[in-house]
Amino acid sequence: MWAEVIGQLLVVAVVSLAMWWMRRKFPAPELTDNGPKLEELRPKYQIWSVITLFGNMALWIPMTALVFAGLYPLVVWHSATLRDSPDTFVFCLQPIHYLMPAFFVGILLSSFVMVGILKLLLRERFAEFGRFDNQRMGMNQGRLVGVLIPVIGIGFTVVVLRMLNIYLVASPTELRINRPFGLERRYPYSELTAVVTAPASIARSGKRVQHRLYQLQFQDGTSYSTLFMPSRELDGRSEEMLIDAILERSGLTLQEQPVFKAGELEF
Known part of the structure; x- marks a missing residue:
């Protein structure tokens, strides 16, 4: 019980620290620029921030499924490349394990799709909504996403490549074992x-x-x-x-x- 409570407190602390760091690292320029302030824009765009939130949530699952659908044949193909004969056993991570990296990329993709939808719906008001949303969050989200794209992209690639190379292969002549942290041993x-x-x-x-x-x-x-x-x-x-x-x-x-x-x- 105490371990669960401590774990939840740590999650809250990490999230709070991350938000504090992002607001310091990527401050919203609109907070100091001349133009409408947050309270002026709130009546016009508060509902759109709610729509954005639920839109991202609704897109999250299909975007994750899309990434997973691309990974599934890769996993099957890689498993086949490890089998050098019909008598060779290949035990590797099941495709379901790849839902986790797909989950994080799905977050990023859902935000891209949602931005496109908002641009289509708001048209010339989209820039003003962006100003409101940056002020509401207290950070320049465009700059933040620009950093997250390579970070998540590189992290996704590294994790997937590592996951593909966790296996036990039992051929007729030898065992090949590749653990999560290490190189293949024969x-x-x-x-x-x-x-x-x-x-x-x-x-x-x-x-x-x-x-x-x-x-x-x-x-x-x-x-x-x-x-x-x-x-x-x-x-x-x-x-x-x-x-x-x-x-x-x-x-x-x-x-x-x-x-x-x-x-x-x-x-």
């Missing part, structure tokens, strides 16, 4: 020393989690667990089928233990 089946399974694990919080997991242990002392691995390939082959193939190719037998202790499993 292990011939002769370097696999044990395959261990347990029906439950102990989380770092001390809670017992009922879920069958597997751990691959190697000669160099490293290991890999299926804790965060998708339970199926994109083509539907299951985790159990993967383990059966690894056991057959390595000549090992599956070792059963009651539970994996906290910190015992690695991604």
Whole structure:
């Protein structure tokens, strides 16, 4: 309970700090320029700020879906490139994981579309509405978006490329493992020393989690667990089928233990 409360307070603090920084970094020039002030413009454009808010919210989901629709075939194609034979298993992040980066790009795209709609509806009044909105927010939103475009674009590209390269590939001759933070490691089946399974694990919080997991242990002392691995390939082959193939190719037998202790499993 306390962890959730602290987490929520941290979110509020971070958002407040971000808003304070953006207002200092991107001050609205309209606050000092000659022209209509905020209170003069509010009666004319307050309703349009509400329309903008709900318009962005309404566009958010379709824009996210549009980005996701573009990522889905990329994920499927990349999975196919990792499979060098029909007997090769490829376990990588499922397409659903890519909703998060698509979500952030969807925010940016929805704002672009909404600006276009507002320009169409307000016509010559759009500049004045922009003045009102900048004064209302206390920042130059045009300059802010100009900074956010490359930041979100670069961040999106880096995250997607990293996500594409998180996988376990089990070919007939070797295991190829690429963890979230690191480079691909290749292990011939002769370097696999044990395959261990347990029906439950102990989380770092001390809670017992009922879920069958597997751990691959190697000669160099490293290991890999299926804790965060998708339970199926994109083509539907299951985790159990993967383990059966690894056991057959390595000549090992599956070792059963009651539970994996906290910190015992690695991604």
